[in-house]
Amino acid sequence: MLDIAIVGGGLCGLALARELQRQGRDYRLFEARPRLGGRILTRLAGSGLPLDLGAGWFWPDSHPRLVRLIAELGLTSFPQHDQGRVVGLEEADGKLQDLGDAPVHNGALRLAGGMGALVEALAARLAPERLQLGWVLWAVEDRGAHVELHFRSGGEPAVVAARRVVLAMPPRLVHQQLRLEPPLDASVHRALAETPTWMAAEAKVLVSFPRPFWRAAGLSGNGFARHEQAVLGELFDACDAEGYRAALGGFAALSAQQRETFRLGLPMLIQSQLVQFFGVEAEPGEQYFHDWATEPYTCSALDLEPSHREPEYGHPLLGLAHWGGKLLFGGTETARQGGGYLEGALEAAARLQGQLAQAPVSPVNGEALARFGAWVGARRAAALAEYQRNLQRRLSLQQRAQLTQRALLETVEQVYRDSLRQLEELTLETAAVVEGRSDLTPAVLAPFLGFNDALLEEALRFNRSSCALSNFPSEHEVDPEYRHTIRRDLAAAWREFALAANTHLVGRAGLALASAAVAGHA
Template identity: 50%
Template structure:
């Protein structure tokens, strides 16, 4: 049995774990990264066709406008991104015996992809990590809190009973693994808090019950026929429910031509038709795009067959619109020694790669080494005081902005989620004004870089705004209870907890964007 002592153990080498490990290494912190699979990347999975074309069997897209972590990381790593092809007709099939319908519209809303596939992101991140920090084929089976440290037990090698074991003693542990998988595979001693267990049980694993198909071709014939490659099939015999252009670049003759699709069949149906799936996929593609669509190289991947992606609970309880970022999963446990990661724990972008990076940023801050703060210069102290004075008088104007926005929505006959939209508009308006104030103040940010991309001035400068959103929401709810106009809308007058949770999620996303933008301003001043 192998025994190891380390300051920080990160379990799970998907995007969250890799991004976190990169930061830990850059800081010089002592850590090890463990992964149950024999490869890095988790649900990011790429394959190459016989022609050498790279394609994604896991996540494919990111949205730069809505996902700043992904956009920033890809730019920082110098990876080549290109827009998802969306121009041309979109096909819709509602009846296998009827002619397909067509329309012209964009489907993917500004999505982009990476040249060489998302595996390029995994390769770029892992390139920063020395091999001695990585441990593949290490399946976590037990976590024990022994007081001064946590003891982790890993089954190594082929994963069979009796395989070699590794025992790791770590002062702090990050489990960057989907919560349901941890419940299924790991024994915790002492038992986890019941509220945490319930949160883990209620958090579906993204992609767990999905299957994806890709067909590569010598040319993108559908584009020549005026099709975008997008198609939606909504009948009971559908094999692929959503199809898209999966070409490996803006020019298919260079990057390679392909169509991709997500399986419409549930896991049980896929297992029943397993041997016939290739034929069924080819048949449906040819029905939509003509005979040439049947004559490609097919790649199929069913995530339900992956024990390190799909938990039994995911199969029993598939979720169409899962909710992520439960507060119990963003806290530390076992006396601050145990932390949870993975995209499912993110308050922003949960389930997406953006969520994995959002979770990694939270963990980077939680694991930051203690650092003696430098005394503020007289100039910076003066600027912080001026900003705090400005922030202190904004609460009244923010509530007035909410009331104005609410009145405008009522006047325009809007009736749905009035409080949610009006609060967010007011908050964003205030944050935008705050950013303009920061840009105008003459901070001296030289020498303030705490780590790559982060200024140590950011926390003290933005502190006056920290509880701004919470206070505004309290004032809004008080106003709503006394408003005659709102009394006609029971859901707004006395909102339920689920509605308030949605509002708080929006507010967190706005706060997060504000913090990143404020930090960018201070970094530019450096």
């Protein structure tokens, strides 16, 4: 029987596979596509220039995991070209505007050889027999001591038994395409459905040219079209590090439905807009277009529905182990930091490494912890309303000092007290205690990850929109020092709760051992 099945050959799955191979673990990586990389997709232009039609940039200051991985693999990076004037167009038949020469990409770097070089370097370090391409998962069943995965491969059904499975794929695809038996808690399915797939409904075009003629004209290659008829909303320079092999890139402004309607005419419309922005030298370019909305292993039906909300990633329920530790979720959308980016995929892989290093919990404990995680998820969802009530009560009592700080602290302390009571009511089997920590402590604390920071940001957004707080400038717009003070108090409350939860679990284990000893002497 296979020890670990990884489903999804994007960056998260590849990084996890690399670590498991280093450890000598028994794993297989299954990918539905005939290629690895997921939303990393690099194509070579006729000139040999690598063109990133998927992920293309990273930011060293905020993506440290990716920076380390690139160095470990011996790859090199170079700055995104941002020098020169930026141009824009507000009306379809209007005059091109000069938007100045300020950099657009905030210090972004690109990878020499394209992001595909990252995929190739990781894949080269994996045993080929552990990689299964063209395997489409459609069902996962809990069989008690193991899970059973049902695939289609080459048109034929295939069944794989594994002790654990990691679904390193977009959460919405899990929700839409997979049958999980038995079904997970409804709150987990909601979390899967409500987590948007990053860039799933977007399209990207790269157009190669013999030379970067726009640079000679003093243009950076950056451009923005804000009118309703725009085909490309954002343009950028996509040349290699030296600028010898030239290309311009752009992101589609048209919706997925519009792109399908104008599919046959898109090349001409793209060419027309490039000429409008950069002149007639942009006319003979060689186009490479990729529409991610047409990718069934990236884009779900929910991702095609219009949304005006900022995507939120790292839902705590998606960071938990389910089915007694046998079912885990991965992918960038499950990351608390860097969600949506390559950095998020690596953070998710690091979390999974830690979870797979732990022994699976018993079915009894798995079920109890799943209920506890669902309860915490509901409690977290109600926390902002509780903060608002606490704030309003303090205002009604004519309190004027440290309103946000006290209302937030009161809120999280109440959540943690209620959580300890909920934990005490759980029916849990005895777990090992190592160096004073229960094996169950990480699973108990996992649903709270990011809670303090998320609630703080929600509360500050509410404060900025609150008329009642407009007479309290320091609460209406919280300055960095006050924010730091609040975060410090919330962190102290979290530490106290985490210690109390572990103490309770350790005490349970000690009580069970004492009871067993008494029974042995009876």
